[in-house]
Amino acid sequence: MADWDLRKLQILRTLRERGTVTATAEALHMTPSAVSQQLTNLSRQLGVELLQAHGRRVRLTDAARLVLRHAEAVFEQLERADAELSAYVRGEAGEVRVGAFATAVPALVVPAVTALRAGSPGIEVRVREAEAQEAYELLAAGEVDLALSLAAQAPSAVDPRFTRVPLLADPLDVALPGGHPLARAEGLRLADLAAEPWIFGGSGPWSDITRGACEAAGFRPHQGHAAAGWPAILAMVEAGMGVALVPRMAAVPRDGVIMRELHADRPVRHVVAAVRRGAEQAAAVATVLEALRTAADERGA
Structure with missing residues (x-):
């Protein structure tokens, strides 16, 4: 042999x-x-x-x-063995390292950690903020145990290394200046804003999401300004420099910005969690996943 x-x-x-x-x-x-x-x-x-x-x-x-x-089958079985041994030795206690993109941390991870402190105090969650793609690199390298990312940036569902768990369909709302003619229009559609200057990043996941949503609505967005951070984007919207798509998880109230829910062509982004295949059977990881599901359900309700 x-x-x-x-x-x-x-x-x-x-x-x-x-x-x-x-x-x-x-x-x-x-x-x-x-x-x-x-x-x-x-x-x-x-x-x-x-x-x-x-x-x-x-x-x-x-x-x-x-x-x-x-x-790959051997590695998966070893992950299962580690998971079962951990559950046997530590029960519900243990450390789970979570890598998550920026807007998921306050919206999903923090509520999950808060609930775990009350219901499973023996589980310690260590959080590491990471871009969507980086979270999977950290997961593959064994530097985190659970990754929160966007489905659009996730490896294929048939990737033998990971088990993916859908968490949330996060609606994308449009941010308009308070004095915009359409700020309070009824039945606002994304296509109604085709002639507006748009504010989004020059590249990366959010650029792709904005372009994809607008193109699905029948137009190609004119990029008036480029910015990656939500405070900068919303500040420019407030100043009347353009409009922007904002995920509901990332929205922060500003006096001069009107957040409008879109109707007929409302886009969403899908948030997923992932673990190395086989590791989902570890008691502590399974408990953290369940807490994240609950936080996502409460947010989507």
């Missing part, structure tokens, strides 16, 4: 995810030469070539992909 070395398999798995030996070494806090040596040893142990030279880089062979396909 071949010598299956879990540590070396993890290195091969990380190389597949990161793409280069240098990036793999950085992710695993190793040197590139150590990564190369470990993979050479694994190739010798398994009796197959795992890497092929491709210009100045390397790429995985078909044999390496076969090895990793079976290794």
